[in-house]
Amino acid sequence: MAEQTLANHSDRLNAINIYPVADADTGTNLYLTVRAAAQGLAELEPSDVGTTMAAAGRAAMEQARGNSGTLFAVSLAAMAEPLFDAQRLNGPLLASALHRAQLRAWSALSEPMPGTILSVLEAAARGAASVESAMNGDESNQTLAHTIESAVSAAREAVVLTESQLVVLSEARVVDAGGVGLLLILDCLRSVIVGEPLQEDLLDGLSGYKVQDPNIALSMPEQEGVEVMCTISLTPLAAAGLRLELDGMGDSVIMSAVSEQADPTGAYPWRLHVHVPSAPMALEAIRAVGDPSNVSISALSATAAEDSHELL
CATH class of the missing domain: 3.30.70 (Alpha-Beta Plaits)
Structure with a gap:
């Protein structure tokens, strides 16, 4: 599902990709990285949640593309660590996995910056942790649903904030492309867990994301290097x-x-x-x-x- 969703949104994500460089490829890079993860699972024998996630993470890491794709691959691989030997996902495990992911992603980048995919991942982890703390370790499916819903909601708020956290985004009046891509992936996970469609209004109101908005990346100065x-x-x-x-x-x-x-x-x-x-x-x-x-x-x-x- 995430692969197809990113394919559907890649053009718009590319259009607002101006940080750290305006190379208009965040949507493409995230799509290719997620596709690599999916292909890594294609011939995998059924196993525990952690082993499955680790296989996806390794496949994504080996073929990761761009800043956002690489950081997502790092996050995916890190999420596997608390999930080994788990036969099913639950709320506390998801919260732990997201926490591990944001720690690993922030440490992987030499100069991490707020207002990027890192901030959105950190917010998702906090949202999940708030439910885990309130439910005191409840492993029910209902708590799992609340956990992912809280993570997506917090991630959505963090995406909105990216516009004000980086000067280049504020001046261009757009949100961070990598952050939006991660939000879409998280909503795909929410859709699978709760058995509901993707949220049609998830991206409503995000600066620069309407179909009729200009391709801001193409209007930026040429990048060298x-x-x-x-x-x-x-x-x-x-x-x-x-x-x-x-x-x-x-x-x-x-x-x-x-x-x-x-x-x-x-x-x-x-x-x-x-x-x-x-x-x-x-x-x-x-x-x-x-x-x-x-x-x-x-x-x-x-x-x-x-x-x-x-x-x-």
């Missing part, structure tokens, strides 16, 4: 060193472990994302410490030609 993404196996110490080096040459640095399983050398697979002036400078630093795979290089421009991909 490229977005580099890859997967690479590193020890935690080597990963910290690479993050520090990438922080010095670019921005929007996101690094998070794809799984908690280390190889015999103590290295973990990491998903890496960075915006840099040119690809060679980032790739040189990356290749100096490891052998990257699933390498993707994209121009940071809303009018750029089709992405170029280098697979190693």
